[in-house]
Amino acid sequence: MERNSQPELHVFATVEEVLHGLADLFVELAARATAAQGRFSVALSGGGSPKKLYELLASPAYRARVRWEQVYFFFGDERNVPATDSQSNFRMATEALLAPLHIAPAQVFAVNTALPPDEAAAEYTQTIQDFFGEAEPRFDLVLLGLGDNSHTASLFPHTAVLHDATVGARAVFVPELDAHRITLTAPLLNLAHAVAFLVYGADKAAAVHHVLRDARNVEQFPAQLIAPRNGELHWFLDEAAAELASN
Numbered sequence: 448m449e450r451n452s453q454p455e456l457h458v459f460a461t462v463e464e465v466l467h468g469l470a471d472l473f474v475e476l477a478a479r480a481t482a483a484q485g486r487f488s489v490a491l492s493g494g495g496s497p498k499k500l501y502e503l504l505a506s507p508a509y510r511a512r513v514r515w516e517q518v519y520f521f522f523g524d525e526r527n528v529p530a531t532d533s534q535s536n537f538r539m540a541t542e543a544l545l546a547p548l549h550i551a552p553a554q555v556f557a558v559n560t561a562l563p564p565d566e567a568a569a570e571y572t573q574t575i576q577d578f579f580g581e582a583e584p585r586f587d588l589v590l591l592g593l594g595d596n597s598h599t600a601s602l603f604p605h606t607a608v609l610h611d612a613t614v615g616a617r618a619v620f621v622p623e624l625d626a627h628r629i630t631l632t633a634p635l636l637n638l639a640h641a642v643a644f645l646v647y648g649a650d651k652a653a654a655v656h657h658v659l660r661d662a663r664n665v666e667q668f669p670a671q672l673i674a675p676r677n678g679e680l681h682w683f684l685d686e687a688a689a690e691l692a693s694n
């Protein structure tokens with residue numbers, strides 16, 4: 448049963464508890480999707496925070512609880528670097544999750560960063576369309592993080608992609624990084640059956656407050672764009688990150 452996009456806040460005292468809470472949701476959603484349709488599609492987040500989640504999912508405590516051969520992995524965003532680069536979201540996910548679980552290459556859909564960013568984004572849009580075929584491209588789960596500037600995926604403040612109505616992937620130049628990224632657009636992310644943010648640490652408290660409590664201002668707080676049209680919206684937070692969210 449799907450719920451609407453009213454955010455459901457899951458606040459835990461410790462980061463360990465946050466990770467277990469989200470890993471348990473992953474298990475539940477994977478079981479639901481594989482039972483209903485024989486596969487589970489997930490868009491992974493990047494950066495630093497999700498590494499611990501991926502390591503937990505690959506640990507003995509969780510690896511037997513998911514039918515990994517029925518899980519298909521995509522990336523919510525990617526840095527415009529080679530797949531071997533230490534900044535690559537694909538590399539991080541491979542090292543923490545995909546390689547330890549021996550996920551077959553056919554189950555992993557990475558952004559081809561060997562291409563120029565616009566071409567990589569166009570190709571990734573096509574890859575996603577091909578995976579879903581005639582159906583709407585609705586991921587079963589989108590995992591997201593939150594930057595301390597309120598960006599999510601690579602939807603950065605004051606970038607044109609924030610107003611992109613396309614359902615697909617887009618190349619974006621991020622002035623504050625002086626770099627290109629490839630990101631799924633908000634309309635595509637919002638088609639998901641479930642979206643879950645993973646945010647922890649006191650350095651994220653102000654951003655969490657802005658996104659959840661401030662008046663809508665997506666130019667400044669892009670994560671406010673995330674509101675699944677017909678799906679669940681979860682925020683997994685530790686107390687430090689959630690500290691200002693009740694105000």
Ligand SMILES: O=C1O[C@H](COP(=O)(O)O)[C@@H](O)[C@H](O)[C@H]1O
Nearest residue numbers: 492493494495496592593594600
């Ligand atoms: O650059 C990125 O940042 C956000 C947040 O990352 P974190 O390390 O601060 O948790 C992440 O969600 C995104 O996927 C990533 O590419």
